[in-house]
Amino acid sequence: MEMKETHPIDDLIRTDRIPHIWCSGCGIGIAVHCFLNAIRKSGIPPKNFAVVSGIGCSGRVAGYVKLDSFHTTHGRPIPFAVGLKLANDRLKVVVFSGDGDLIAIGGNHFIHAARRNVDITVICVNNFNYGMTGGQAAPTTPVRARTSTTPYGNFEFPFNLAYLAAGSGAVYVSRWTTLHAKQLEDSMLEALGKKGFTFVEAISPCPTLYNRMNKLGTALDFMKFCKEHSVIRHGADPKTANIDLRGDIVVGRFVNVERPTFTDFLEEGLAQGLPHRKALLDEERKEFEHE
Numbered sequence: 328m329e330m331k332e333t334h335p336i337d338d339l340i341r342t343d344r345i346p347h348i349w350c351s352g353c354g355i356g357i358a359v360h361c362f363l364n365a366i367r368k369s370g371i372p373p374k375n376f377a378v379v380s381g382i383g384c385s386g387r388v389a390g391y392v393k394l395d396s397f398h399t400t401h402g403r404p405i406p407f408a409v410g411l412k413l414a415n416d417r418l419k420v421v422v423f424s425g426d427g428d429l430i431a432i433g434g435n436h437f438i439h440a441a442r443r444n445v446d447i448t449v450i451c452v453n454n455f456n457y458g459m460t461g462g463q464a465a466p467t468t469p470v471r472a473r474t475s476t477t478p479y480g481n482f483e484f485p486f487n488l489a490y491l492a493a494g495s496g497a498v499y500v501s502r503w504t505t506l507h508a509k510q511l512e513d514s515m516l517e518a519l520g521k522k523g524f525t526f527v528e529a530i531s532p533c534p535t536l537y538n539r540m541n542k543l544g545t546a547l548d549f550m551k552f553c554k555e556h557s558v559i560r561h562g563a564d565p566k567t568a569n570i571d572l573r574g575d576i577v578v579g580r581f582v583n584v585e586r587p588t589f590t591d592f593l594e595e596g597l598a599q600g601l602p603h604r605k606a607l608l609d610e611e612r613k614e615f616e617h618e
């Protein structure tokens with residue numbers, strides 16, 4: 328008798344596209360598993376989700392989830408997501424992408440969507456380098472870390488993504504490593520349930536490139552590193568949560584505040600400002616016709 332192997336999240340995965348492209352030991356799979364579990368627990372029907380990714384290893388997620396999804400151009404998942412949300416406010420729009428895509432090429436989109444408090448959730452898998460294109464330095468690469476473009480060590484200060492998101496206006500900001508699968512899933516669930524620009528950072532191993540170049544060992548060694556060096560500090564000022572090459576990693580829920588969303592303002596404008604503006608225009612037109 329033929330045995331068919333199944334997995335508990337098969338119904339949310341495009342199993343016909345498996346095997347996936349990710350290297351053995353890569354943390355992206357854990358982040359995806361947490362995300363799909365969070366979707367299931369959210370109680371929101373899968374048909375109401377739209378998942379948008381950019382380019383890169385994490386950008387492949389859009390192609391593997393059995394949800395309406397959009398694999399967009401490099402650095403642009405956020406503008407695509409904002410467009411989807413504005414076109415159909417009932418959708419739960421999630422951007423799932425990597426640090427290079429979201430914060431380098433897409434950096435401006437990230438800060439401005441957070442500033443506007445557009446009602447989307449952004450999940451960023453941060454592995455401190457551009458994995459797919461050969462392990463180049465990214466805006467998240469810690470000082471002194473080696474990458475294929477910084478063989479003598481990186482001499483630039485990296486972005487602290489939690490601080491960047493909070494400073495730009497995100498209403499929810501959390502960070503976990505892929506070792507903290509349960510907390511990561513819970514954070515994703517919280518972010519999905521909240522209105523406004525919500526941000527979840529998943530620190531993830533890239534054993535093939537970043538870990539190897541920095542002698543951080545195997546994926547399992549990275550997990551041990553996360554266990555020994557993670558410090559849970561809920562409510563910490565994200566400014567104090569910089570990440571160094573071999574230092575502690577502050578994790579937790581840093582921000583959880585309320586603020587009107589872009590759509591709230593838009594609806595307010597439509598209800599008040601625009602009819603008023605239309606009345607002015609009508610008046611001007613009448614005056615013009617009488618001249």
Ligand code: SF4
Nearest residue numbers: 349350353384458533
């Ligand atoms: S290159 Fe790095 S980030 Fe990309 S799949 Fe391999 S381990 Fe993961």
